[in-house]
Amino acid sequence: MKALIIGAAGFVGHYLISHLRDACNWQVSATKLKHEEVPGQGISLFDLDILEIGQIRTLLEQVRPDCIFHLAAQSSVALSWKNPALTADVNIKGVINLLDAARALDYRPRILLIGSGEEYGHVKPEEIPIQEENNLRPGNIYAATKACQNMIGKIYADAYGMDIIRVRAFNHIAPGQAPIFVVSDFCKQVAEIEAGIREPVISVGNLSAKRDFTDVRDVVRAYRLLMENGRPGELYNVGSGHAVAIQEILDQILSLSNQKIEVRVDSSRMRPVDVPIIEADISKLCADTGWERQIALEQTIREIVEDWRNKVKAG
Ligand code: A2R
Numbered sequence: 001m002k003a004l005i006i007g008a009a010g011f012v013g014h015y016l017i018s019h020l021r022d023a024c025n026w027q028v029s030a031t032k033l034k035h036e037e038v039p040g041q042g043i044s045l046f047d048l049d050i051l052e053i054g055q056i057r058t059l060l061e062q063v064r065p066d067c068i069f070h071l072a073a074q075s076s077v078a079l080s081w082k083n084p085a086l087t088a089d090v091n092i093k094g095v096i097n098l099l100d101a102a103r104a105l106d107y108r109p110r111i112l113l114i115g116s117g118e119e120y121g122h123v124k125p126e127e128i129p130i131q132e133e134n135n136l137r138p139g140n141i142y143a144a145t146k147a148c149q150n151m152i153g154k155i156y157a158d159a160y161g162m163d164i165i166r167v168r169a170f171n172h173i174a175p176g177q178a179p180i181f182v183v184s185d186f187c188k189q190v191a192e193i194e195a196g197i198r199e200p201v202i203s204v205g206n207l208s209a210k211r212d213f214t215d216v217r218d219v220v221r222a223y224r225l226l227m228e229n230g231r232p233g234e235l236y237n238v239g240s241g242h243a244v245a246i247q248e249i250l251d252q253i254l255s256l257s258n259q260k261i262e263v264r265v266d267s268s269r270m271r272p273v274d275v276p277i278i279e280a281d282i283s284k285l286c287a288d289t290g291w292e293r294q295i296a297l298e299q300t301i302r303e304i305v306e307d308w309r310n311k312v313k314a315g
Pocket of ligand 1: 006008010012013033048049050051070072073074075090114115116
């Protein structure tokens with residue numbers, strides 16, 4: 001299978017390249033922005049700005065992929081508040097550029113559009129676990145642009161008969177994630193405390209919120225299985241199907257350290273409006289692809305702590 005990954009320099013791209021190239025033996029082409037770095041061993045690498053439709057057309061004609069994983073995004077919720085126009089450009093105009101370029105081809109590659117569990121937004125307790133048909137009530141600009149991306153994907157699939165599968169991915173974690181995300185942040189703080197470069201106090205936000213965490217290696221396997229077995233035009237939740245309280249994650253991280261660490265709630269880490277529980281209904285994903293989680297949350301957390309210990313040691 002000849003795959004093209006668009007936006008491969010990010011967190012997910014790194015793991016998706018390894019999975020497709022090493023575990024599946026697929027022929028992988030990948031794109032990055034000019035200034036980004038991607039280890040290019042065993043893959044074909046291209047510079048591509050998704051806002052330049054001419055670049056996408058040329059690339060698709062050159063590569064002629066069987067399938068396209070569209071990861072390129074402005075994926076930070078915080079930055080989406082600061083720069084809503086850029087977020088809308090990359091996440092909405094970007095997907096239109098890709099779909100228009102793909103539509104001009106003389107064949108129909110399968111395209112996977114990656115959206116987010118954030119699209120559901122303010123979920124009501126009685127709506128848990130969240131099904132794909134749930135109302136969308138996005139609570140931030142990033143979420144709204146991803147909802148729009150998915151709606152546009154559905155319209156192109158229906159109107160032009162394109163082979164498009166859409167995903168709403170819930171929280172994914174693994175070594176290598178930026179410490180703006182909660183699990184990576186806690187693990188980094190613990191590693192810094194152990195190294196003596198931070199006082200033995202961990203700053204936390206809302207510990208009662210429950211979220212649906214999956215190891216990113218299980219997530220990219222779900223993406224590949226959807227590429228192989230998903231139904232055209234359909235939308236799939238990708239998550240673990242189990243919500244875990246942030247408190248429980250914190251307890252696990254602290255239990256991995258022999259330091260005595262005080263937990264301090266930092267009000268600046270509290271979101272103005274926080275949804276108490278987010279848990280995906282993944283029955284459609286499991287039924288159509290046979291996917292099931294392979295990596296336990298405890299193992300992922302252990303690996304993230306270890307990764308931060310190594311990074312902190314290396315300075
Ligand atoms: O923003 P940067 O400099 O980190 O670059 C990101 C890149 N990107 C673009 N690629 C092509 N043309 C653009 N105009 C453009 N703007 C940004 O897409 C980054 O290298 C990549 C997305 O990777 P991450 O931000 O690390 O997202 P992650 O965690 O890999 O998630 C993959 C997908 C995204 O669509 C998320 O919204 C979704 O899964 O959850």
